[in-house]
Amino acid sequence: MSTDNEQLFAYLLRLGDNAVILGQQLGDWVGKGPELEEEMAMANFALDYVGQARMFYSLAAEVEGKGHNEDELAFLRDGMDFHNFLLVEQPNGDFATTIARQFYFETFYQLQLDALAASSEPRLAEIAIKASKEIHYHVRHTRLWLVRLGDGTEESHRRMQSAIDDLWRYTGEMFVADETDLWAAESGTGPNPAELHTDWSELVMTTLTEATLSQPEGEWMASGGKQGIHSEHLGFLLADMQFLQRAYPGATW
Amino acid sequence: MNRSPHNPQEQAIRVIAGNIPDPEIPVLTLSDLGVIRSVSVDGNAVTVGIAPTYSGCPATEYIEESVITELQQNGFNNVKTERVLTPAWTTDWISEDGRRKLKEYGIVPPDKAAESKRALFNQGLQIACPRCSSDKTTKVSEFGSTPCKSSYKCSDCLEPFEYFKCL
Numbered sequence: 001m002s003t004d005n006e007q008l009f010a011y012l013l014r015l016g017d018n019a020v021i022l023g024q025q026l027g028d029w030v031g032k033g034p035e036l037e038e039e040m041a042m043a044n045f046a047l048d049y050v051g052q053a054r055m056f057y058s059l060a061a062e063v064e065g066k067g068h069n070e071d072e073l074a075f076l077r078d079g080m081d082f083h084n085f086l087l088v089e090q091p092n093g094d095f096a097t098t099i100a101r102q103f104y105f106e107t108f109y110q111l112q113l114d115a116l117a118a119s120s121e122p123r124l125a126e127i128a129i130k131a132s133k134e135i136h137y138h139v140r141h142t143r144l145w146l147v148r149l150g151d152g153t154e155e156s157h158r159r160m161q162s163a164i165d166d167l168w169r170y171t172g173e174m175f176v177a178d179e180t181d182l183w184a185a186e187s188g189t190g191p192n193p194a195e196l197h198t199d200w201s202e203l204v205m206t207t208l209t210e211a212t213l214s215q216p217e218g219e220w221m222a223s224g225g226k227q228g229i230h231s232e233h234l235g236f237l238l239a240d241m242q243f244l245q246r247a248y249p250g251a252t253w
Numbered sequence: 254m255n256r257s258p259h260n261p262q263e264q265a266i267r268v269i270a271g272n273i274p275d276p277e278i279p280v281l282t283l284s285d286l287g288v289i290r291s292v293s294v295d296g297n298a299v300t301v302g303i304a305p306t307y308s309g310c311p312a313t314e315y316i317e318e319s320v321i322t323e324l325q326q327n328g329f330n331n332v333k334t335e336r337v338l339t340p341a342w343t344t345d346w347i348s349e350d351g352r353r354k355l356k357e358y359g360i361v362p363p364d365k366a367a368e369s370k371r372a373l374f375n376q377g378l379q380i381a382c383p384r385c386s387s388d389k390t391t392k393v394s395e396f397g398s399t400p401c402k403s404s405y406k407c408s409d410c411l412e413p414f415e416y417f418k419c420l
Contacts, residue, residue, distance in 0.1 A: 023309075037394035037404070044396045051309025055338075126338040130308060133341065133420050141395055 007183040008121065009064045010083070011190065013073070014180070014226065016056030017084035020074050021234070022105065023049030024241045025092055034095050041141060045102075048134045055127045075245035079234050086225040087170035089234045093163065096149055096156070100163035102142045107203050108174045110135050111196045120188035143207055150211025157212065164208065165216045172221025175200070180226075263292045269327050270301055276315045277399050280358040283316065287346025290337040299324060299332045304342040307400040307420070343420050344401075359383050360402065361416040380416050382407035392416075 002010075026046035033039025057070035087105050092098045113135060116128035149160040175197045177185070184190035208215050224230065244251055270292070271284030283289050283303075291302035301320050305313045317334040324332045344363035347355070352362035361383050380390050387409035394404045402415040 037396065040394060040398075041396040044400050047309035047311075047400055048307065049309070051305075051307065055308060122339075126341070130305075130338055130341045133343070134308060137395070137418070 004183075004187065005063055005065075007180060007187075008189065009060055010180050011184050012056050012060035012063060012124070014083045016053045016060060016073065017082045018088050018105075018109070019049045019056060020053035020241075021082070021084045021237065022088040023047075023053060024237055025088065026098075028092055029098070038095070042098075045138055048131075048138070052127070052131045052134070055130070059123050059127065071245070075242045079230055079238055080228040082230070082234065082238070083226050083228055084234075085170065085173055086222055086231055087167065087174065089225070089231060089237060090167060090170060091233055094159060095145075096159040096163040097167070099142055099145045099149065100160070100167045102138065103146050103207070104167060104171050104204070105174075106135060106139050106142055107207075108171075108196065108200055110139050111199055112191060112193070115191035115196070119190060124189065146207060146213075147211040150208070150213040160211065161213050164213055165218075168216035168218055169220060169222050173223040173225055176223060176226075178226055260294070262294050266292045266294070266299060266301070266324065266329065269323055270320045273316075273319050273323050276312045276319070277401075278355070278358070278360065280354045281347075281351050283320070285348050285351030285354060287348060287351070288316065288342060289320075297329075297331050299329050301332065301334050302337040303334050304337045304346070306342050310400050312399075344417065347417075355417060356383055359414055361405070361414065363417045363419045380405055382410060382412055383414050384412040385410040 023046045026042045026049065029039060029042035030046075031039075033042055053074065054070050057073045061068045061070060061073060085105070087101060090097075090101055092101075110132065113128045113132040117125055117132060119125040119128065146160065149156040151157070152160075175193045177192050177194050181190070181193055185192035205215055222231075267284075267289060270289050271282060273283050275281045275283060275286055286306070288304045288306065289301065290304050291300075293300050293302075301324075303313075303317060303320065313336075320334055321332045345365065347363065355362045361380055379388050380392075381388055382390050382405075385407060387407055389408040390405050391408060392403060393406050393413070396402075397404045397415050401418055401420070403418055404413065405416050406413050
């Protein structure tokens with residue numbers, strides 16, 4: 001049995017891991033966005049995520065109480081210690097793929113943050129309230145693109161549908177409660193993710209319909225991210241993200 | 254919020270820190286922006302509570318450093334800052350004076366009442382051109398040169414301008 005502090009630490013790390021990995025992915029659009037405005041949007045999103053990751057990690061480090069800091073948690077842990085969803089580590093692909101990934105994750109994240117705003121852990125609640133305001137903007141933007149591409153040209157529709165279909169298998173994991181999630185639900189720290197599924201499905205279905213896209217039907221869902229068992233993409237991402245601190249430990253600007 | 258100073262020294266610190274210009278929108282001071290949340294003095298140790306604006310805004314750290322530097326130059330050698338997340342900073346914290354300065358600078362100030370979803374989702378939002386006041390403006394991009402702004406263009410006078418987004 002782990003103590004409450006250990007559980008809280010694990011729970012915060014997951015939140016930070018999702019945010020930092022997605023922030024790193026989105027930052028990769030800089031210099032190759034389909035147009036200048038979208039490049040700025042992706043950079044803005046990335047900045048929000050990295051900022052949120054810092055808040056989750058700082059609190060995690062404080063809760064852990066072993067003298068680690070946010071940078072060590074981000075840059076000096078190995079892949080197996082990252083407990084982010086498989087969804088967020090999936091590559092950017094074409095713009096439709098990025099939009100599909102953002103849409104699936106952010107609609108979930110918004111619901112999660114709104115629930116976390118009422119967390120029994122006040123330090124987590126205040127981060128969630130702040131982050132939720134930012135994610136509202138993301139969700140709105142992503143939804144607009146999903147509809148524009150889905151209900152656009154034949155080519156954009158084809159690409160959007162294919163991205164929505166390809167990433168569908170990574171959505172199930174978000175709603176499967178494991179030991180840490182159940183601890184969070186019982187202690188009032190966070191929602192039981194399974195309970196967010198109905199609202200999420202409704203939101204997804206409404207938007208897909210609006211975008212003239214069909215709802216994917218596959219039932220098989222990939223999982224493992226929350227347990228540290230990742231797809232091949234995470235290793236490459238971490239190699240890139242952690243290179244500097246690994247090569248020059250403790251380097252600062 | 255309680256902005257009444259507890260003693261003259263705290264008041265003085267609040268004024269010095271409050272007068273520092275925002276690094277990204279220098280017409281605004283930190284006090285206009287509404288980010289200086291608390292000042293406490295214990296012996297010679299000064300703690301300034303600062304609210305971050307956007308989570309990932311790079312200006313946050315710059316602001317913290319400038320507060321420390323500015324206070325040091327005014328003889329306060331033992332200064333630290335702390336981040337205050339509650340109540341969360343929203344665009345409603347920008348003072349009336351700050352909103353006026355923004356407009357004169359060519360940035361349309363945020364719609365009041367950020368808490369309203371209507372404002373957040375720009376529904377029925379009319380952004381008037383800061384140059385000619387025309388309502389015929391179009392959004393060029395939701396995102397702009399800093400996390401807090403979107404880009405607009407006036408269809409009448411053709412002025413490109415920025416709108417300070419509601420948060």
